[in-house]
Amino acid sequence: QVQLVESGGGLVQAGGSLRLSCAASGRTFSIYRMGWFRQGPGKEREFVAHNSWIAGITYYVDSVKGRFTISRDKAKNTLYLQMNNLKPEDTAVYYCAAQEYGGSWESGGQGTQVTVSS
Numbered sequence: 798q799v800q801l802v803e804s805g806g807g808l809v810q811a812g813g814s815l816r817l818s819c820a821a822s823g824r825t826f827s828i829y830r831m832g833w834f835r836q837g838p839g840k841e842r843e844f845v846a847h848n849s850w851i852a853g854i855t856y857y858v859d860s861v862k863g864r865f866t867i868s869r870d871k872a873k874n875t876l877y878l879q880m881n882n883l884k885p886e887d888t889a890v891y892y893c894a895a896q897e898y899g900g901s902w903e904s905g906g907q908g909t910q911v912t913v914s915s
Contacts, residue, residue, distance in 0.1 A: 799823045799895045799903070806891060806909030809883055817878040817909060819893030827897040831869065831876045832856075834904070835889035835911075845891070846878060860886075883913045 805817040821828065832847025846857045846867040855867055866879040876893060891911055894904040 799825060799828060799897065799905070801893045801895060801905045803891065803893045803906045803909040806911045808912045808914065811884055811913055811915050813883050813913070814879070814881045815883065815911060816880070817891055817893075817911075819876040819878075819906070821874040821876070821895060824897065825874045827900075828895050829898045829900075830896045830902075832894050832896075832902075833867065833876075833878045833891055834894060835887075835891045837886070837889035840889070847894075848876065880911070883911075885913045885915045887911060888913050 799821050800823045802820045807815060809815055828850045830847050830849050833845045834842055835845050836842040845861055846865055848855050848867045848869055864882045868877045889911060890908040892904045892908040893906055894902045896902045
C-alpha cells in the first residue's frame, strides 16, 4: 500500500499561484501513476491531472490546460502540482492519488484546501 500526504493549499487571489505537494511512502516501487483530483463545493469529483511515474506521460483536464503543471521527483517520491493563473472555479479540496500496477486509484490523504478569491 502507498501512503500519501498532501500539502501546499491555501487562500490566493484570482490570477495567483500555488504549488501542491504529495509525498508518497510505503510501496512506492509499485506506483504506476500518480495524480490529483479535486472536489469543489457542490461539484462532482474530477481528475485534474495525472502522471505516469516512470514514463512521465501526463494528462490534464481541459479546464486547467496551460495553467497547471504536474511533475514528480522520483528520488523524493513526491508529486507536485504547480497551479498558475488560478480562477475562483479552481476552489476545491485537492486530493493526491496513486495507482499501483494492476490496481485502482487510491487516495489516502485528507486533501488540501485551495480557495481562490475573486
